Amino acid sequence: MSLLLVIDTSARPFEVALGRVGACLYSARAAAMTPNKQDLAAMVTEALRASGQSLRDLQGIAVNIGPGALGSVRSGVSFANALAYSLGVPVHPVTSFELMGFAAAAAQDRPVLCTARASDGQAYLGVFAAGRLSFMTFGALDALAPATVADLDRVAIAGDHRAALCTLLRNREVIDSGVDRGTAATYLQWAATGAGEARAFPEVATPITEDSALLRDAAELLR
Amino acid sequence: MRNLVLGIESSCDDTAAALVDAAGAVVASVKVAQTEVHRPYGGVYPELASRAHVAEIVPALHQTLADAGVGVEQIRAIGVTRGPGLIGPLLVGLNTAAGLGLGWELPVIGINHLRGHLRSADLEEARVKYPATILLVSGGHTILAYMEDPASIRLLGTTRDDSVGEAYDKVGRMLGLGYPGGPAVDRLAKTGTPSIRFPRPMIQQGLDFSLSGLKSAVSRHLEQAPDPRHEDVAASFVEAILELLVTKCRRALAEQPSQSLVIVGGVAASPQLRAAAAELCAELDVELCLPPLRWATDNAAMIALATWDYIEQGQQPRPVPDVRLSIVDY
CATH class of the missing domain: 3.30.420.40 (ATPase, nucleotide binding domain)
Structure with a gap:
């Protein structure tokens, strides 16, 4: 190995x-x-x-x-x-959502809504389900949190915005995973679950930013 | 034989790597400019600069090694700019250097960007006759220094506010000339008459500079004059800048007799400045040293050459950032 x-x-x-x-x-x-x-x-x-x-x-x-x-x-x-x-x-x-989501999912057998603080009061949100990150998005937490989990019956929450999410999602069954990262x-x-990808030069790793191609368009999610 | 230093530069908006030997011969030098990234903002946008550096730096290093056709076993050390500069861009270069140094088992030395500029005129060939007076004029710096020899540096004067390059770019923007504004201002100035008497701040005193008042005066003139002729504004601005720079150089050369006057930095590209400096040097019988522009502007070869100085002088600053380094610091 x-x-x-x-x-x-x-x-x-x-x-x-x-x-x-x-x-x-x-x-x-x-x-x-x-x-x-x-x-x-x-x-x-x-x-x-x-x-x-x-x-x-x-x-x-x-x-x-x-x-x-x-x-x-x-x-x-x-x-x-x-x-x-x-x-x-x-x-x-x-x-960080894959690491956070996997850590939180180990204790809670349900999808995990992962969150991270961004500048100007914005947030990153992502759903980790069935061992993989389903999607990630970026925008206003209060608008995006309900839309992000709309299709999920049960959800655990992880990351920077756990306290705010307990309030924002109060009419849903939400479990606080207690996982920050x-x-x-x-x-x-x-x-070990077969996840992760290797990239050889000339490919390099690129940090996630608000204009990252890995993000799903927030406007589309809110429609 | 380990006869090359790998230089890495990422302090502002150029991602650069170079391999240079102890005599200053440039074996390979790669520079990826970010002009297009910053053009819409009319100046360097630090966060976008950092992002571009991450994307470009490993490919630039790879290209440098490929161009040189040498292996890692020929590299003696890695020298990387640790400041002054923008913190985000600096961190990209410093961490890249740290990763390479670990993997290749090479020492990594944090280099003062300004010491790189001071040595840039000796890349490829020893051009500088010492003792020398050096004028560094760029978007980030406006500095007059005196060098008894490559190792002994004295700061003579610097700007109290804006740099010359910054003043050029801002005036360029006021005149609607786009970014970067410097070359466009110079071109427009050639078609005008210096009919407006803009202030020459601090021209009577010392070797320090102040440019913000001149910049504001141009702005006020454009607001208040009924129908300002842009080419005359540009010509008058350039005249004021030239008079300031030439006066300070003349004073420096009088106080510290030098064999040569070296002009580096992006503003060294200005045809007007080059002509004015040539006239001054002819009058004072001082040799004017204008290195090729690829070395006068930000590049990694100058960082590599400065690294050789550090090795010779036993200086090994750690590769951690210090955005406030002065010209005399290591």
């Missing part, structure tokens, strides 16, 4: 994990790190040392492409793209 490095800088603390699909060998959080003071290289070096592995053993680099803190996500994605390129291995882009190690478990 191939050795994967997972990098998650979508929120503080930053995280790295090292392991094989289905089996985490090492994971660590760097509590004090900010984008300006980070040392991802040191975190990765320590992960390899602590688990007795070498850089040359890595067969892929998974990286959280957000949604999340813009500058931090971009830092992790830049690092992961460059490391993957330098080692000649593919990069595995994963969204997935962990870097979550990727290794999720990948």
Whole structure:
């Protein structure tokens, strides 16, 4: 089984994990790190040392492409793209909703409405169901939350806006998963379900932004 | 043999990588400009700059290595701009360098962008005769410096507010000339007469610059004059800028006798500035050094050459951003 490095800088603390699909060998959080003071290289070096592995053993680099803190996500994605390129291995882009949704779904056997804060009071929303992210969108939370879950009988909620969602969806059966974010190690478990995709150079990982092609048009959802 | 440094530059709106040897020979240099990304905004939009850097930087590095036809085993170190610049764009370059350094097991050195500019005139060939006075005029910087030799730098003066390039771009926008405004303002100025006496802020004192008053005066003139002739406004603005720059250079050269005057930065492309500097240097018997524009504007080869200086001087700043670096900092 191939050795994967997972990098998650979508929120503080930053995280790295090292392991094989289905089996985490090492994971660590760097509590004090900010984008300006980070040392991802040191975190990765320590992960390899602590688990007795070498850089040359890595067969892929998974990286959280957000949604999340813009500058931090971009830092992790830049690092992961460059490391993957330098080692000649593919990069595995994963969204924070896939990690968050998989972590929340493990405890709640129902679809998960994932949310993340964005600038100007906007939000990212996504539905994670049957082990995969069904879709993601971006816009005003209060308008989009009911529309996003309209077709779902039961739903769990995860991410930044859990408290607001309890109010916005109060006439529905909603379970608060208590999950704020997935962990870097979550990727290794999720990948064991056959999920995740490898991209080899010249393809690179790209952070999720409000103009991302991965987003479903909010206006269309609200129609 | 590890005889090359890989330079990475992403402090503003150019994504660049280059391989340079210790003598300044440029083995490969790639630059991806973002002019079209920022054109609709009339200036650099930092968030969009960051996004473009993420998309372009690994392909630019790959292209640089491919152009050079060299392997990683020839690279001695990676030098990456750590400031001054825009924080988002800087973080992209710094993290990219950190990832490459880890994967290739190479040291990664954080480089002061301004030290790169100071050394840019010696790319490809040693053009600068020291001691030298250097005028760096771009969209981000307006700096006069004195260099006894490549390693000893003294700041003589800088702008208190806007940069010269910024003033050019803003006047260009006021005149409806689009973005970037500098070259268009210069072109329009050639067809006009400098009939308007715009202020020359701080021209009597010292070596610092102030441009915002001049910019505002142009704006006021356009608002208040009954039927302003744009070509005369452009000509008058350029005349004021030239008088400011030439006066400060003359004063600097008088205070710190130099063998050469070096002009770098995007505004070094201005034909009017080049002509005025040539006249000044002929009069003072100082050699004028104008490097090719590909080195005078932002590029990664200058960062790589500065990295060689850092290696020689035993300086190894970590690759973390510092947006406020001054010209004398490492």
